[in-house]
Amino acid sequence: MIEPENQWTGEEDAGETVTAIDPSPDVLRETAFGSPIDAARIERVRIVRARDGGQLRTVITGSKPVRTIAYPSSRYQCIRYGEATTECLRLPAEELCPRTVEALAQPMRIEALVDGRWLSTVIDAAAVYANGDAALIECKRDWSLFKTRSGVTQTVLAKLGAKCLGMRYDRYVLVHAGSETRCTNVDEVQACRFVDVPDSLVAATSTLLAGGSASLLTVAGVLSDDYHVGRARAFALMARRVIEIDLESPLGPSSECRSTPATSSFMPTLAAA
Structure with a gap:
């Protein structure tokens, strides 16, 4: 059973743009390997972005008992949103990172239709680095949270999106704050x-x-x-x-x-x- 935060209705919002992607069977097998998702049962994959090119998710609802942040960025000239301790520490640190040239918090949602049910995850961050690499980034308090059923599903969807976009998939945990x-x-x-x-x-x-x-x-x-x-x-x-x-x-x-x-x-x- 997929946990509720990974479920999605497949409905679109007026402020979003939806891009359908068609991963090859090899990409599907590679990203789903070792997860509860059967690659052969992935029917459709979509990437959803904000229509204005900014953060997809800009309202932190407070529905979970975690810290939230609305961080005014000088470098990126916008308010950057995040939730939970790891993201709250990561955003100010990224403001100073000399290797990061471009960054966006909550940049997109990756959706996959599996056995007639939409699964989705909102990517925590995306970045472009001085060496020319680009990455989708998922943040957790510690590594064990990537191993939960929900965490594994999020990883599969994030890897799938990164692979199709020609980007790296990076994980960031609290210890990375230094x-x-x-x-x-x-x-x-x-x-x-x-x-x-x-x-x-x-x-x-x-x-x-x-x-x-x-x-x-x-x-x-x-x-x-x-x-x-x-x-x-x-x-x-x-x-x-x-x-x-x-x-x-x-x-x-x-x-x-x-x-x-x-x-x-x-x-x-x-x-x-």
Whole structure:
């Protein structure tokens, strides 16, 4: 029996676009292998997105006793929604990730008609990375939750969608948030994400780091005569993917700052996925 959160009526919403996909038998067998879903019984597969290209799910209903988040993003210029502790920690961390070029929370729903019944899962996140990879991402508190019947079904549907879209399927669990030091640093840096930085200072910082890494004290000195103002501006530039600051050690004047990774010569987009 599939748990209720994986069931779907197959009805469409006016704000959604539906794309039917036709996976090959090999793809169906590969993604359903080891799961309670018989690949031969998958009749139809659909990918459902928001018509405006944004988040599919933007209302957190509070129907489950879990934390929720509506995170205003400086990098992506939108409100990003999520629920449960793992997503609540992941969204601010992704705001600072130097490898992430494009990201979207709750980007799509994957539906499959199996034995006359629609199964579905809303993907937690999608991302495009500097190396040109694109991924669908599922978040759980720990690995064991991927092994429940519901978790296995979600995995099959997510893998199926990723395979058909030419994307990776990634899993993210709470331990990926990192050490307490890293989480503290993420919280401190992302809090400055909306600090204004004049374009001339952005250019000056990029020029400085093009020659190699520098300390936070040095970068802050380029951004302002006041260390604390310069520090806040440096943090804002990390949110905008201009610089990368070492978050693994306690933040201080000696923290290492460097340029963000160069992007691949071919970059996919989530809109085209």
